[in-house]
Amino acid sequence: MKILITAAGSYGDVAPYTGVGARLQEAGHEVVLATHDTYAPLVRAAGLGFRRLPADPRTARPADGAPEKSPSPGGNRALMRQAAAFIHQLGGGLAEATPQDTELLLLSATTAPLGRHLAEAMDIPCLDLPLVPNAPTRDFAPVTSGGRSLGRWGNRTTGRLALRVVDRLYAGAARDLRARLGLPPASPRTVRRRAEAADRPVLHGFSEVLVPRPADWRPGLDIVGNWWPWHAPDAQLPxxxxxxxxxxxxxxxxxxxxxxxxxxxxxxxxxxxxxxxxxxxxxxxxxxxxxxxxxxxxxxxxxxxxxxxxxxxxxxxxxxxxxxxxxxxxxxxxxxxxxxxxxxxxxxxxxxxxxxxxxxxxxxxxxxxxxxxxxxxxxxxxxxxxxxxxxxxxxxxxxxxxxxxxxxxxxxxxxxxxxxxxxxxxxxxxxxxxxxxxx
Missing domain, CATH: 3.40.50.2000 (Glycogen Phosphorylase B;)
Structure with a gap:
């Protein structure tokens, strides 16, 4: 099977998927990983095909062109501005990075809100592989809320609001991507809800040692354990x-x-x-x-x-x-x-x-x-x-x-x-x- 993994962000957002890709190749699949040029050596060292994604979180700029530092204390607003600029650059490049003969898309949390549109246009399956829990639950508040519980009702409510924030962040890029792909208009929220209604599987790449699976998650939301970055079996420290x-x-x-x-x-x-x-x-x-x-x-x-x-x-x-x-x-x-x-x-x-x-x-x-x-x-x-x-x-x-x-x-x-x-x-x-x- 010809598989494209899409992962965007920092080293920690990308490296785990090299381990996933190497395992899939061992199972006989043909795997390509689309990510930033910075990580091309890492991808190729794992024996995977490489496709370039144009955006880079280190150099992304808000629409007004103002430079942003790396996230810092009290920097959630700056983080959101940088994320919006990053996503805007990412949208078109994701379509260009996807080979026409791709048979399955594996999507990181940063690429899933755009990758689902690609899967729809190409009429192929896709599988979400997030590294953090992002489905609402009563057990804990959204992971970006600071780690404090807001109570069972508050946790689930803010979890839903967090998804809407993500939908808004991706709205412009998704609109442009759907137009480019010849798809009818549909918001990120609509596409996300379609996936949820279909009970599509979502595999989370972390361990229940740290996050036990919430009892109120729908069937198909599974925690499978960490995906470790690939390194050569004979690798040694310098x-x-x-x-x-x-x-x-x-x-x-x-x-x-x-x-x-x-x-x-x-x-x-x-x-x-x-x-x-x-x-x-x-x-x-x-x-x-x-x-x-x-x-x-x-x-x-x-x-x-x-x-x-x-x-x-x-x-x-x-x-x-x-x-x-x-x-x-x-x-x-x-x-x-x-x-x-x-x-x-x-x-x-x-x-x-x-x-x-x-x-x-x-x-x-x-x-x-x-x-x-x-x-x-x-x-x-x-x-x-x-x-x-x-x-x-x-x-x-x-x-x-x-x-x-x-x-x-x-x-x-x-x-x-x-x-x-x-x-x-x-x-x-x-x-x-x-x-x-x-x-």
């Missing part, structure tokens, strides 16, 4: 990282992924001082913030090349190392604790490694995942990103690092969660569903 790890006790990882662009100097200084106060070794992952122990200046408007270039880490200090992109599956199990923004994939990777987490959620779904990690006892109390700008940020972060590295209960609960995750096969569940659709 020699400089191995040398650093061998030179002392397990260090603490600190990184912000695709968050905090333009704030690298401040956050690097904070991280280094907190590590030294906690008296632990550390690894800083540069990411979009460009963390480093060296003074630097970064143009926040430059595209992300962290996957392509800084694969050879350099020593910056005898007890702190700066690295670029390396597989979390190889790095995290070697850490004493991980400190990060709690994106869905990063949070799951830390749990999979069985090491405690210090959550520093910035925006969007990150407070939700941070709260989930803390609720299973595998993380310290989340520190909101805005707190890192306060006068007591350094001692606050240092104290959390100390707790994560010395409290046996945190490590024990993280190890218990890792044992449960090891029994799951999220990509296998996708492969089995695809087999049923192609039968």
């Amino acid at each position: 020699a400089q990282v191995e040398d650093f790890l061998s030179a002392g006790p397990p260090p603490v990882f600190i990184g912000f992924g695709s968050m905090a662009s333009g704030e690298g100097e401040r956050l690097s200084d904070l991280a280094v001082r907190a590590l030294r106060r906690a008296k632990v070794r550390g690894i800083l992952q540069s990411g979009w913030a460009n963390l480093s122990t060296q003074p630097h200046t970064q143009n926040p408007d430059s595209p992300d090349d962290s996957y392509n270039s800084p694969t050879s880490p350099t020593f910056n200090d005898s007890d702190i190392l700066t690295i670029g992109e390396v597989p979390h599956a190889l790095l995290y199990p070697r850490m004493s604790a991980v400190v990060h923004h709690c994106g869905a994939g990063t949070a799951a990777a830390g749990l999979r490694a069985g090491v405690p987490t210090v959550p520093l959620p910035v925006t969007a779904d990150q407070p939700f995942w941070a709260a989930r990690l803390a609720s299973v006892g595998a993380a310290t109390t989340p520190i909101p990103f805005k707190a890192l700008a306060s006068e007591d940020a350094m001692p606050l972060l240092a104290e959390a690092i100390i707790r994560a590295t010395i409290e046996p209960a945190l490590r024990r609960r993280a190890a218990d969660a890792a044992h449960r995750l090891a029994s799951e096969d999220g990509s296998g569940a996708v492969a089995r569903t695809v087999d049923r659709l192609s039968a």
Whole structure:
């Protein structure tokens, strides 16, 4: 079967689908992954076909052309403006990226509201594969609401409102796409409700270890386990990282992924001082913030090349190392604790490694995942990103690092969660569903 996976966004929004695609190819399917140029090497390394999507969340601009920084404290309005610009660019490119002989579309949460129109025009099946829970439920509020419950009625009501917000965000791009495809007018809400009424399967790529399946979800909404980014079976950490790890006790990882662009100097200084106060070794992952122990200046408007270039880490200090992109599956199990923004994939990777987490959620779904990690006892109390700008940020972060590295209960609960995750096969569940659709 000829399958197109569409995934758009940051590294964490794309990389898990390389693991899904590789599993489907092992099952005999022909798989292409459509995403941004930045991730072409990652896609091709997994043995998948690559198709280009034109939009990039790092360089997307609002309609007025004003540049936006990466999401920051209190930045939900900026996040929405950036998302709208990103979606506007994405719409037409998605149609161009879809081969005419595609037989099945697999859609991420960011591409599904547009991909459903493509599936309709091509008269082929599609399958939603979100990385976060986005169907309304009484069990918890929408993942972008900050991680706090609003009560059973409030949770479900705001969940429905959140879907309408997404519908509005995609309305213009969907209208233009339908016109381009020769389809009659239909709003994103109408198309979404058609899919819901048909009880189409939706497979969620996270674990019930963190989010048990809500009892009020309709049949067909399934949680199947995480999809792990592909890496070569014989992949190893760079020699400089191995040398650093061998030179002392397990260090603490600190990184912000695709968050905090333009704030690298401040956050690097904070991280280094907190590590030294906690008296632990550390690894800083540069990411979009460009963390480093060296003074630097970064143009926040430059595209992300962290996957392509800084694969050879350099020593910056005898007890702190700066690295670029390396597989979390190889790095995290070697850490004493991980400190990060709690994106869905990063949070799951830390749990999979069985090491405690210090959550520093910035925006969007990150407070939700941070709260989930803390609720299973595998993380310290989340520190909101805005707190890192306060006068007591350094001692606050240092104290959390100390707790994560010395409290046996945190490590024990993280190890218990890792044992449960090891029994799951999220990509296998996708492969089995695809087999049923192609039968």
